[in-house]
Amino acid sequence: MGEAPLPSEHLLVIFNQEIPLHVKEWAQKRFSDIELTLYQSTRGVKTPPELYHNATILVTFIDLPEPEDSFNLKIIHTLSAGVDHLLNNPIFKYSEIPFTTSSGIHGPPIAEWTIMNWLVSARKYSILHEAQKEHKWDKETPWMETSYDQVGQKVGILGYGSIGRQIARVSQALGMTVYAYTASPRPTAESRHDNGFIVPGTGDPEGTIPVSWHHGTGKEAIHEFLSLGLDHLVVSVPLTEQTTNLLGAEEFALLAKHSTNPAKKPYVTNISRGKVINQDDLIEALKSGQLGGAALDVTNPEPLPSDHPLWSAPNVQITPHISGSGREYIPRSLEIVRINIDRTRQGLPLINAYRRGNGY
Amino acid sequence: MGEAPLPSEHLLVIFNQEIPLHVKEWAQKRFSDIELTLYQSTRGVKTPPELYHNATILVTFIDLPEPEDSFNLKIIHTLSAGVDHLLNNPIFKYSEIPFTTSSGIHGPPIAEWTIMNWLVSARKYSILHEAQKEHKWDKETPWMETSYDQVGQKVGILGYGSIGRQIARVSQALGMTVYAYTASPRPTAESRHDNGFIVPGTGDPEGTIPVSWHHGTGKEAIHEFLSLGLDHLVVSVPLTEQTTNLLGAEEFALLAKHSTNPAKKPYVTNISRGKVINQDDLIEALKSGQLGGAALDVTNPEPLPSDHPLWSAPNVQITPHISGSGREYIPRSLEIVRINIDRTRQGLPLINAYRRGNGY
Numbered sequence: 109m110g111e112a113p114l115p116s117e118h119l120l121v122i123f124n125q126e127i128p129l130h131v132k133e134w135a136q137k138r139f140s141d142i143e144l145t146l147y148q149s150t151r152g153v154k155t156p157p158e159l160y161h162n163a164t165i166l167v168t169f170i171d172l173p174e175p176e177d178s179f180n181l182k183i184i185h186t187l188s189a190g191v192d193h194l195l196n197n198p199i200f201k202y203s204e205i206p207f208t209t210s211s212g213i214h215g216p217p218i219a220e221w222t223i224m225n226w227l228v229s230a231r232k233y234s235i236l237h238e239a240q241k242e243h244k245w246d247k248e249t250p251w252m253e254t255s256y257d258q259v260g261q262k263v264g265i266l267g268y269g270s271i272g273r274q275i276a277r278v279s280q281a282l283g284m285t286v287y288a289y290t291a292s293p294r295p296t297a298e299s300r301h302d303n304g305f306i307v308p309g310t311g312d313p314e315g316t317i318p319v320s321w322h323h324g325t326g327k328e329a330i331h332e333f334l335s336l337g338l339d340h341l342v343v344s345v346p347l348t349e350q351t352t353n354l355l356g357a358e359e360f361a362l363l364a365k366h367s368t369n370p371a372k373k374p375y376v377t378n379i380s381r382g383k384v385i386n387q388d389d390l391i392e393a394l395k396s397g398q399l400g401g402a403a404l405d406v407t408n409p410e411p412l413p414s415d416h417p418l419w420s421a422p423n424v425q426i427t428p429h430i431s432g433s434g435r436e437y438i439p440r441s442l443e444i445v446r447i448n449i450d451r452t453r454q455g456l457p458l459i460n461a462y463r464r465g466n467g468y
Numbered sequence: 469m470g471e472a473p474l475p476s477e478h479l480l481v482i483f484n485q486e487i488p489l490h491v492k493e494w495a496q497k498r499f500s501d502i503e504l505t506l507y508q509s510t511r512g513v514k515t516p517p518e519l520y521h522n523a524t525i526l527v528t529f530i531d532l533p534e535p536e537d538s539f540n541l542k543i544i545h546t547l548s549a550g551v552d553h554l555l556n557n558p559i560f561k562y563s564e565i566p567f568t569t570s571s572g573i574h575g576p577p578i579a580e581w582t583i584m585n586w587l588v589s590a591r592k593y594s595i596l597h598e599a600q601k602e603h604k605w606d607k608e609t610p611w612m613e614t615s616y617d618q619v620g621q622k623v624g625i626l627g628y629g630s631i632g633r634q635i636a637r638v639s640q641a642l643g644m645t646v647y648a649y650t651a652s653p654r655p656t657a658e659s660r661h662d663n664g665f666i667v668p669g670t671g672d673p674e675g676t677i678p679v680s681w682h683h684g685t686g687k688e689a690i691h692e693f694l695s696l697g698l699d700h701l702v703v704s705v706p707l708t709e710q711t712t713n714l715l716g717a718e719e720f721a722l723l724a725k726h727s728t729n730p731a732k733k734p735y736v737t738n739i740s741r742g743k744v745i746n747q748d749d750l751i752e753a754l755k756s757g758q759l760g761g762a763a764l765d766v767t768n769p770e771p772l773p774s775d776h777p778l779w780s781a782p783n784v785q786i787t788p789h790i791s792g793s794g795r796e797y798i799p800r801s802l803e804i805v806r807i808n809i810d811r812t813r814q815g816l817p818l819i820n821a822y823r824r825g826n827g828y
Binding site: 125128130216217219220221223224227228230231233234236237239240242243244245246247251252253255256257258259260277278280281282283307308309310370371410411412414415416419420425426427428430433434435436437438 | 619637
């Protein structure tokens, strides 16, 4: 076993929802040179161990084999951006099978979700939507006063990863100015590169879009960043002990204090995790008018209970943690596998490999 | 009269709505070196002729003096992109006072309106909006199937002026491919330049964004363009005899026939005039599924009567001709006047000057 080389790769994709037809068809074409098994798992039901025996590459959200069933596995690819949810699994802890992640595929959808929310808020789309439902040609709303555009606005991006970079790219095209914030310093051109998977034609591969880079993990550094006179703050950091409750009353007050835009108070966009923001403080800042609005794809808790006051805070747009979802999700993730199969054949190192022991 | 030079310019701004406070304050600062009169006219009431006597520069939507009251006028600046509505006015026909237009200021707002509509449609914002109203964390909608993003989509822009160029700029940032269409050929780099006013940091000044340029005024040329396999068609041409009913059943069928996108049929965006599209044919194409959707800021007629079937055609988003409106409108238009005052002082030619007898 493992002595004679397998005739070819065998790609096993385990998906814990129904696999859409267009994904099946796409995958069969894209992996026509190797064996492919698409399997739909059922929540709470253990996937049959035999399924794993012939697989050389496994693609999965949460299903993992026991170490003794993984004897042919050469790569385990997660359909998520991180591996946090797999850290305690024996095959992660005790095997040396390389893990690759889907980091990088979330840039376009989440950037689009972000820009959509900004424009919907600034251009009063909900008023237009309601008017259309009533077949009403609304010339009563003072559009010259109520709408504004994004040109010249300053956006600060907390966490300049693949998502932040695509938001930056579109922001720049809209005529905005981008400020980047990272935990560790990025003093050189080299250190500003994006070295992960990038959806072709998107992002900021060289890190040249921001007009300035800022960094730090302490309150002081963050507070300096929040004092730049930002019109938009995008929260795109991973949830860690350090980023829990990173933004609260003090931070919102700083944003408001340094805002110089007569048209609007600062707008907060959270695409990270609900716990990065002190939600009670956010509601207060929206109510008091310190903040001009917020777009939240994540809340604390999730699902947000229907009687939670956040739902009806002023100028808030809440969506059910779906900003990364879309038809492209699975094909784009499998594209990373395709690249790595090709790279393996060429003797090149894997892209998007997770370094065990690194934490992120 | 006209012998002794006036001590300074006198800028008269006539606005046929209430002039917002922020505009007044902005204008007083921006023109602090000259005399400034802001006047609110009333529809149907003739503006007092004396008002014009001292003005050297007039800014107006529709109010114009009789030739005999314009003896000090050196520039007439229209708050609209064109002068079509003024063509028969004596001062336009018989005087030689230069007219300047606001062409170029509509790029950012109308591009934002366009991108907003694309994202709202593709990411199913209306479902999210309705769910939030009900305080519902909607995980029932199959987001992985119903949403899609813009990466890789092809957008054809019929009429590559300042608006089309800013749409192109943001489209490119979203990862899309842009095809330009103009009436006259643009074979050289020079001929592709945008020579009008451009909002700084926006647009496509050099015309380098499109992957290909197409042109013509006949059906054949248009049909070739519609056969490129476009995912989006943006209609941004002026309304002329030639562009009236430019797009109808035949054209929508062509778009549909050449579409290769499994996720969606072609999407039509109209920011020009309602009459450029055969509206009955549009409704049919939306109903039959030849078109995947449409965003319309203009209709035929306007206002669109509440019992008109267009309101409830499938996947249509209609807004009441407001895509260019916003807080920035007047200041941005006045910025062109500021530039021209400064250029006049330096002996430079006016920007955005309308060439009488040219037609556009």
